[in-house]
Structure formats: C-alpha cells, structure tokens
Amino acid sequence: MSMNDTLAEVASQPAVWRRTAELAARASRELGAPGERMLLLGCGTSWFVAQSIAELRESAGLGETDAVCASEYVPRRRYDRVVAITRSGTSTEVLEALRRVPAGTRRIAVTAVRGEPVDDLTDARLLLDFADERSVVQTRFPTAVLALTRTAYGKKDLELIVADGDAALAAPLPADPAEIDHLVFLGTGWTVGLAHEAALKVREAAQAHTESYPAMDFRHGPVAVAGPRSLIWSLGDVPAGLDEVARRAGATVHRDDLDPLAQLVLLHRFALALAAHRGLDPDRPRLLTRSVVLT
Structure with missing residues (x-):
C-alpha cells in the first residue's frame, strides 16, 4: 500500500460521514x-470511540452508559445491551x-467487515463497510462511527459536520x-475520548x-514537560x-472553531506530515497490525 492510500482515506472522511445517514x-x-x-x-481506537459515545449517550439523556477496554471487561454489572466496536470483527x-x-x-457489533467471528457472538450489527480501510492506522472508520452516533442522538446536524x-x-x-x-491533546466531555484518539494517531x-488529558488536568502536572517544541491542541470547548x-511554557497552541470531529481530520493530516518529516511510512507502522489476533 502506498502513502497515497492513507492520504486518500483521510481525505474521504467527509464523504464517508455523509453516507452514515443511511444507518x-x-x-x-x-x-x-x-x-x-x-x-x-x-x-485501542475503538475504546476511545466508546468513551466518546458513552458521554454523548448520557448527555443526551438516553441512559446510563459505560465504556470499558475489552481486555479489562469483567461481568460485574448488569447491562441491557453490550455494544462491541471492532473495525475488523x-x-x-x-x-x-x-x-x-x-x-x-x-x-451489538459495530464493524466494517461482514462475515467475521464477531457476527457469531452478537445479535445484530451496524455494518459500516463503506468506511472500511486498507490502513493499519484507523482514520475514517472511527470518525464515521462518531458521526453516525452524534446524528443518531440528535447532537449535531450531519451536514454541518461534513x-x-x-x-x-x-x-x-x-x-x-x-x-x-x-504533542498534547486536551478535551472536555465527549472530546476527552477524541483527545486520546488523536494522541494515539500521532504515536502510531x-x-x-504524545499525551492526552481532560483539559483542566493539564495544569495538574502535565504542563511540566511542555516546552518550545510542544504543540498543545484543544479539541472542542x-x-x-x-x-x-x-x-x-513556550509551547505552540492550537484551537479553532471547527467541529471537533473535523479537527481530528486536521490532526490526521498533521500526523502524516510529521511522519513524512521523520522519514516514516505510516502505511507500515512499527510493530502494528490491522487487527490484534492472539494465539
């Protein structure tokens, strides 16, 4: 896969978001x-997306919602439904x-691929096959899931996001x-998960x-390592x-009026530019694979 494929997936995000209206x-x-x-x-990425969705759902008044890293799940609490977010399934x-x-x-499974093992373990699925990616580093699948969720919860008009x-x-x-x-990414509410996802993209x-925090926690220690070669990026309010x-602290500060999901697109572009400057190929990220399958 060439670098052009990753760039194409990043650039396709607004068009992919528009297609989520079908679901x-x-x-x-x-x-x-x-x-x-x-x-x-x-x-990984899906856990951070889950964190954002949990905050969006509760703030919409739809009910108690938790987000747990799958490897840490222990069935201690009773839930009416469990939603697994997994691009590969x-x-x-x-x-x-x-x-x-x-x-x-x-x-429920939220996935990009049909006919994978997750289908046999769930009662229903939301299939975003139009958002699937060749890349190891996820970009358009997680943002499509968030665009879909935000409009489904009535939190934002889809065309404004696009x-x-x-x-x-x-x-x-x-x-x-x-x-x-x-780089340090800061968020509040649902954008805390987005900040964690932004940091992961740059690392990958x-x-x-790269670091990420709830915004007000930045002053409680993390600011100590900020300096002239730091970029502090605020997502949302x-x-x-x-x-x-x-x-x-001597850092560069970035904030803008774009929707936080659109800010993540700008971050994707910056991450690719940073990779190119460092002589890295983000299509072949170090030690990473498209899906973690353990034996």
Missing part, C-alpha cells in the same frame, strides 16, 4: 434504546469479552512538523511523544485560560 435510524434503535443501561467495548480481546457477557443481554470536515482538508496545518516533537503514524498556561 441513522437503525443506529438510533441499537445505540440509543432510551432508558436502557448500555456498555460499550473496544480496544476479529480482535481477540473483543471476542473474548463478548463471550463473557451474561446470557439474555442484547449484543462541511467542517471539508474545511479541515483545506486548512493550513497548525505548525511546522519540523518544529514539533511533543509518527512515533512522536476547552477553557481558553489554558492557552496562556501553555504559552508560558
């Missing part, structure tokens, strides 16, 4: 289910977690990659020193006072 009604039923207690499971920890779900609990996504593809990068080797694609804290 909005079903997503409202399977991921909304007002009044039910719901658990979301995932690994083959990740071992997700499959093992689903096998531990108590009988009688409705199990328009900002197009703007993010045309926007200048927030800094010169040659001048940055440390560019092997850079992050308190503006943190910008001055970062600038006093």
